[in-house]
Amino acid sequence: MVFFRLCSLVLLLTAAHGVARPQALKPAAPAPLPLLVPLPLPQVVPPPPGLSAQASALSPCAAFAATLPNVRRELCEAAQLQPGSARSVKGQPLWTRDILPAKPGLRVLVVGAIHGDELSAGSVALHWIRLASQPPADTPLPIHWRFVPVLNPDGVFARPPTRVNASGVDLNRNFPTPNWTRDAKIYWEKRTARDPRRWPGPKALSEPESSFLHQQMLSFQPQLIVSIHAPYGVLDFDGPYTPPSRLGRLYLDQVGIFPGSLGNYGGVHKGVPVVTVELPNSLRTPLDSEMRQMWFDLLRWTTERLAPSQFGR
C-alpha cells in the first residue's frame, strides 16, 4: 500500500534523528522536522507565575515540557490541548485533543499516564498527537482520534511522581468491572498485600480522573482504546479481535486481567478492544524513530482488523 510504503520511507529517512534523553538536564536540541508536512506554528501561552510545577488553566505546556521526558514545549503547544470537562483531585484540567478528519471511519481513544510515575507514557501520547495530526493524504482509514495524554496530572506533577492520584487511588483499578466491590478489595488485600500503590479506591469510579475517562467512553463511544503505560516493555490486549503481535519492538504478552483495570472493564466487559502499551522505561521515551514505528504498526493493525466493514456499517 502506498501509505505504508510512504511511512516506511519516512521511518528510514528519519531514523537517525531520534535520541531519547531526560528533558530537564540539558538545553533541548532542535526538533527533528517532519519530512512530509510542516509543523503547525506553536501558540505559546506562558503560564501564570507560581504555576511552573503544575499545568496552568491556559496551557499545560510549560509544566509538561519541564516534567515529561523528550517533550519540548513546541511539541506540546502544537498538540493544541484543550481542557476537558473535568479536573483532577487537585483541580488541574484534564487536557484532551480531538483530531477529526472529514469522513472518520473509526473512533479511537488514546490515554496516557493513567499512572503518574510513568512519565514516558504522557510523552509518547504527545508525540503520537503530532503524527495523528499529519496523516498522509492517502490514509486508508480516516480516524477520529481523541487523546487524553495525561489522565493523572496530580501523580505526574507530584515530587516524586506517584502511580496513584492525589487521593492515593490506583486509577487503573477504579473502573466498574463486575463484582468490583468484592473482587478489587480481595485482590488488593490478598494479592498485593495492601500495596498502597495499588489501592483501588473506596468505590468504583470514585475518582474524578477515572470518572472522566468513563464519561469519555460513554459519550465518544470509541471502537478502540489505546492505554499507554511503562515500564514492562510489552504489549497487552483485552477484548475481541486478533491482537496486534507487535508495535515496534514491543511484542504481545498478555499478562492477565485485574479487577477494576481499564483493559478488564473496556475490553472484557464492554467489548471494546483495549491495546495496552507498556513502554520499556518510565523516565525515557523510546527513540523518535521507534515511536513512529509503533504508531505506524498501530495504524496498520487498526486498518486491517477494525475497518468499518467489520462493524457492519
Ligand SMILES: [Zn+2]
Ligand atoms: Zn501503568
